[in-house]
Amino acid sequence: MATKAYQRVYTQLQAITKATVSLNASGVGNDELAVVNGKLSQVVKAKGDMITLQVFSGTEGIPTDAEVTFLGNPPTLKVSEALSGRFFDAYGKPIDGGPEVDGEERQIGGPSVNPYKRRQPSELIPTGIAGIDLNNTLVSGQKIPFFADPDQPYNKVMADVALRADVDKIILGGMGLTNDDYLFFRHEFEAAGALDKIVSFVNTTENPPVERLLIPDMALAAAEYFAVDKNEKVLVLLTDMTLYADALSIVSNRMDQIPSKDSMPGSLYSDLAKIYEKAVQLPSGGSITIIAVTTLNDGDITHAIPDNTGYITEGQLFLRADADSGKVIVDPFRSLSRLKQLVQGKKTREDHSQVMNAGVRLYADAQNAKTKLENGFDLSDYDLRCLDYAKEYATRLLSIDVNIRIDEMLDTAWELFGKYFSPAETGIKQAMIDKYWRGN
């Protein structure tokens, strides 16, 4: 970012930590950007004339006589149609070798949508994955993360979902992506011939961690441009939000803030909510849907990051390896889409919610049977049927490599019910049984 003429240059730092520097300066606004020895930074605290700056790329090599200039505005992104098909870093600079994008300069992390002006999300986003479409249907304007251990193929599933979803733009916000994963996304998007509808903001593990803090706001500023100005359906992919939260805790720690649970800042909930709540269905037809990834440590969802996320997002999708079917499945117990009832039976077949509930309930019975089996007890006929059902249900419906239409998912479920159970055992409403039951 070029410095303007006649700017005052400060040359005396009072304090330096690994993420922040402090100096005496006047006339500086909160959240304003500054350049410290060529490194971009942002005002995070003012106490009298003492201004504290968070240096995004880290303070390595910054001397106490570093040159500091203030830019007079918070971080911005230039928005225009020319963003499409491009890859940027956390500051919005091209990393694909292409030219700088010209357009209207907008502040990132802007104001919230007036809740009264929102519309209720009501458009189905089909993904072909039954573990999602059948049990945890996604809706445009929704925000939902994948909760997954680092060894799960979450980036692959997310790319599949994005490319199959019927949306106008896909915006990738990559935080702490490994270079391999970054190349993977690039390759997937190119291979699908979808590059022109994709905009990417990427911070890889090679970049400094604090830079990540800019990625979601950059991605969402671009998303708001397309959704609000262009009335487009925008899907935003954020991976990995755990690394984003880690960066938050680094900064708050350097600012001597008292940590709350799991050494996360006390404002973690608000910080995450500011990002996720950008998901919106606008009255004009435009929408922003956010699918994120929150990696877990050994499946622990009580950790502050997934815990706060779960309270903000509209559900979560859980991936786990299933030993019985040998597949990675979308866990039907821990996964949830809070908005599913807005489309189930309305945009999909009438039997959808009954079939979904019965399917999961019977799968739960199978888990109980499995526990009995592990404890060395005899299994009843019902238990045995449940176990057979569970294996087929996991293979044909829960597995992430399934790619079929929703009607086919429902038909498959009825087929399994008919094969293994009596109508009464499914507990489905009689009217639905009369209409859809297959088998005896």
Added chain:
Amino acid sequence: MTTTGKVTGIVSNLVTVQTDGPVSENELCHIRLDGTDLLAEVIKVNADKAQVQVFESTRGLHPGDKVEFLGKMLEASLGPGLLSSVYDGLQNDLSSMEGVFLRRGEYTDPLDHEKLWDFRPIAKPGDTVKASDWLGEVTEGWLPHKIMVPFSFNGEYTVRSVSPEGSYRIDDTIAVLNDAEGNEVKVTMVQKWPVKVAVKGYREKPRPSRIMETGVRVIDSFDPIAEGGTGFIPGPFGCGKTVLQHAIAKQGEADVIVMAACGERANEVVEIFTEFPELIDPHTGRKLMERTTIICNTSNMPVAAREASVYTAMTICEYYRAMGLRCLLLADSTSRWAQALREMSNRMEELPGADAFPVDLSAIISNFYARAGMVVLPNGKTGAVTFIGTVSPAGGNLKEPVTESTKKAARCFYALEQNRADQKRYPAVNPIDSYSKYLEYPEIVEYLDEKIEPGWVEKINKAKNFVRKGKEMAEQINILGDDGVPMSYHEAYWKSELIDFAFLQQDAFDAIDCLCPMERQKYMLNLILDICDRSFKFEDFEKCREFFKNIINLMRQMNYSEFNSDNFNRYRDEISKTIEQNGN
């Protein structure tokens, strides 16, 4: 002369102001920034430095910016037109704001000053009146909305004149009073009240003696909440807290519902104001929205206004209570409010209590819950504020400061359980861990004897016992195996499953099952207990399971059918037949 000051420090939304005169705790101030005024509230004073929490984003604020203190605390505007409104935490009318995005420093009036209301006088010239006495009324929706002597009036007044019946705007004078010194005071239909101060002006606050029906079986029958009572719903995410709260909001037997969406998802608020205008209040047949006020400070709105939102909501409830109405306040979620307190406390660098929450958290929560209650008004009529808050315990662990503090303050506890939610047993209220202290009140027991049937509470305890016993049996069966336990264990287990599936579980998304009136709850519970009281003879546990699964299925079909309809009766007859066939 008003006190002014200038900004000397900024950390996120905590701003330090150098003042030039007296300021009071909780006083409001405007911080001038590029032509807009940002509203802020004093939360701490140290010599001539005041620390204020800003209700807006502080982006671009400079040290040295000018501050003007307003000499008042955060107030709610109270008058006709509050119902069916959608406000933010500071009572700005969100529906009258322009543009898709919220603009910083945009404040809108909560009430319509042009609308005409048909006023009817109640007080007569010469009457002696005090604060909160009724002077007249207008009709708001279908509710009689009393115009009262403002709560802020001290001492006794004599009514000099009351306007005759006719159409008036809220700012028109509708009564003239004389105070003790003979000074004339004009009263309009709108008054202001500081939200952090409880509205008094009632004669007494007796113990609650009635039940507030919600149509949710596990609440109304198992752990009922009293009118004017307090309750809370803690639960990990994904356990159906919001669905349960919305069900209560839709079906709660109250005249006025105030929903405070405090730091929660915006789409949940959208759901309310998309659906409520279409939905019918089951008790009056009127549109639900007509009795509902929404206060929303969603999670991405400024944190400081989150705290204000619950107080604004409570003040509106207290206002309607003073009219002799029954109000229900739902706050989702009080944990977000506590977190807002934590964020501020942290920025002020106060010594933290448990989990970095402020040390007075418990006192703040219990003070707030204490504002609910049934009251006897000066004219002998009663009004009530029932309060149900949700709590979002960190990590789903109920041993955390917000849950623990709330447990001390609230009388009903509805524990949502991850395990039940995982099994899709909704509402996921744990029937054993949950409780209602009101079942211990003799006046409530007596009320239920009369309202439902004699001995009702004993019946409930009996049903709870079946559930408790079934749970113990299930553990035994799990340890010893199906064949390793006597048949009676299986029977006891399945009886508890029957109560669970046919009574405790309820489909909030089914048009019929979502709302179960007390009459129907009584019928179903009696039917179920009749089966539980029998002892059966099964050849083996498979037969036992099959029998109960069959009964459960039939009862669920009953729950999905209109009460006493042909279908309903057919399923009931089928149940009788199944029991007979089992020949005990």
